Amino acid sequence: MPANVDNDCGNVVITCSEGFKMVQGLECIDEEWRYQKPICEPTECPQGVNIKNSDNVTESRNIDEVLTFECFNGINGLMGAQRCGEDGKWIEEQACPAECPQGVNIKNSDNVTESRNIDEVLTFECFNGINGLMGAQRCGENGKWIEEQACPAEVYPAKFITIVNYGQALSTNCTEACLNDTRCSFAGPATSSKCNLFEEPIFFIGFAQTLSDCFQLCKKDIRCLTLSYQFFNCNLFSVNYTTVETEYPITDSDEGIIVSGF
Structure with a gap:
């Protein structure tokens, strides 16, 4: 011209x-x-500009031309659009929603995701909610689900792991008593002046009000691969169930449960 x-x-x-x-x-x-x-x-609008709530970037367009694109890899067919303005800057015509999609399968759960906004958390039951096991995912800034609390891969209801100590120590400080014994991985009070000593793969024996509380204790410790829970007793192990059952007796218990595969 x-x-x-x-x-x-x-x-x-x-x-x-x-x-x-x-x-x-x-x-x-x-x-x-x-x-x-x-x-x-x-005048053209530039290419290579990041598009909010989409994995795409802009392509060059002339004034008043419209660019359409997929939102978050086109999940559920969501599409967005931007128009090239007279000043060569992109104008948002149809924004991509800032949310994570519904209907996505959740690992080790019979549930699927519900839509959530960015940073919102979705909680769900693991394996039909056996004994109240719950998982959680958070909606990430890119519209993809982030695992906050995974459901375990293996659940063995009505089972409990029977453990025995290998010895005792005369002490009022069980933590110190365990540190002074190279074989010890955990020590708990037997009496006011004695401690029961335990060895690997067990690394925690303690009280938990519910299975969910025991589950949280396991999730907070990177060593935990298996837990055994019964009557407020929470036992944590640093090996998977296959190894546990070769080292400890597995007993039937209506109130017990073993969870593994973290």
């Missing part, structure tokens, strides 16, 4: 119409600046 020329008292003003930009005007020839025929081209 040719440029607009405005002669005013000997001064020449060369401009482009709205929505166009000048791409040619001066050229250096023989060490002198010389005018070329001015050329105005439509």
Whole structure:
């Protein structure tokens, strides 16, 4: 498109119409600046710009042209759109929603996700909620689910792991007594002056009001791969169930449960 020329008292003003930009005007020839025929081209919006709530980036478009794109890899077919403005900047025509999708299968659970906004947490039952085991996922900034509390892979209801100590120590401080014994991985009080000593793979024996509380104790310790719970007793192990059953007796218990595969 040719440029607009405005002669005013000997001064020449060369401009482009709205929505166009000048791409040619001066050229250096023989060490002198010389005018070329001015050329105005439509202003474009840039490519490679990140799009909010989408994994896509912009493609170049001319003024008033519309760019459509998938929201978060097109999950559920959600589409967004931006229009190239007259100033060469993108204008949001149809924004991608800032949420994580529903209907996504949850590992080790019979549930599927419900839609949540960014940073909101979704809680759900593990394996039909056996004994109240719960998991949690948080909606990430990119619209993808982030595992906050995973459901374990293996659940053995009506089972309990029977453990025995390998010895005792005369002490009122069981933690110190365990530290002084290279074989010991955990020590608990037997009497006011004696401690029962336990060895790996067990590393915790203690009280938990509910299975969920025992579950939380396990999740907070990177060593935990298996837990055994019965009558407020929570026992944590640093090996999987297959190894546990070769080292300890597994007994039937209506009130017991073994959870593994963390």
